[in-house]
Amino acid sequence: MTEIKNFPVSSLDLDTLLSAKVKLRQEGFLDSNTKTCLDFAIQTLENFPVSKRRDVSLTLEGERQLVRFTAGNPVLQYVVRLGQKGPELHQKVPVGSRLTPSCLSESHFAGHCCRDELEGCSSQARRVLSAEIESNPSSQGELELRIVCGELRITYSTQQPRRSLYVRPHRRVLFGKTLNLEKLLETKTRLERSGEMKDGLLACFQHLLSNYSQFQDENIRVVVQGDGELMELVCGRDKYHSTQHFIYTDGQNRAHSHMVQDMELWEYE
Structure with missing residues (x-):
């Protein structure tokens, strides 16, 4: 023992x-x-x-x-x-016999800097839990909800959980209308300090910074992928972006980019 x-x-x-x-x-x-x-x-x-x-x-x-x-x-x-x-x-967090969205207190997330600036992990968790309860009301007494967001690992659990719900936000950074250089550098610094900036992501950021003038359109979404991590840099709208850029690395950690434009959305710019 x-x-x-x-x-x-x-x-x-x-x-x-x-x-x-x-x-x-x-x-x-x-x-x-x-x-x-x-x-x-x-x-x-x-x-x-x-x-x-x-x-x-x-x-x-x-x-x-x-x-x-x-x-x-x-x-x-x-x-x-x-x-x-x-x-x-x-x-x-032991919640007793039933797990409901009200069990998720904001005080449990105090001091946490969420990876997702568009929809925080607590909001995502409430949404996922509400959808589960709506589709299966009797499940409230047998659930556990696991949230993994950066350094935060928190589990809400009933007394005898039989099923698990998972919330794992990927990093989304919200900019203004365009990709602001200062905030981009702040994001890079945050990733370096947290230890998330490995070789692949670093190559992607170097590519982005070296070609910064090519990413200055309004209402764009930049998806960066490297080292098994995926993150989004979002400018303008939360969704429905007229231009999307995808930056990724190959087997030698060399960064490449690909641009996709939605011509239908350009009509509404």
Whole structure:
């Protein structure tokens, strides 16, 4: 049976977690996995608002044991474990016997910068859940809803879920009428800081910046694909774009572009 080390705390603040780190080391509980997960939790939770650090629990998956911090009466449950790309923080919200759109509180998404600027992940999740309930009303008692959006991994779960709904937004960046250079560079910077800017996406952005003057029409959509990632740069309307550009990489990470024009939409420009 896995050993659980429990820490009742008032809040998951920086001082509390640093003090716990010292105590875990002294008691021999701070193995490599636990230390990595705790350091990641400290870094991540420091950016959370106070509302997401009280009435929560935090469980760290170590090599031989679990370490659990409990602050108040948890309505949010955090778990940090090592994934394929490093430590991940998962949030779980137990909703009781029925899962409805009202279970998705905006406070659960506080501090999160959604990948989709046109329709946030919380809105997408409510839409997906509402559609499921409308088509199958009896499903409310057996659902779990999983949202993965950048660093955010949150699951809403009934007591005995039998089916899962998934919401995984891809990145969509909303510009004004045209592709603004400053915001384009801000987007590039954000991708670099988050670690998403791998060789393929970088080649696409370099192609886009080098040929910036070719992407200055109004009401265009630029789709960028590389490294298994897909993102959209949207100018003008949310949809129905008169010109669409597709930028992608080949096997040697060389960027190519292709333009598609909808002549019917040009009539309404």
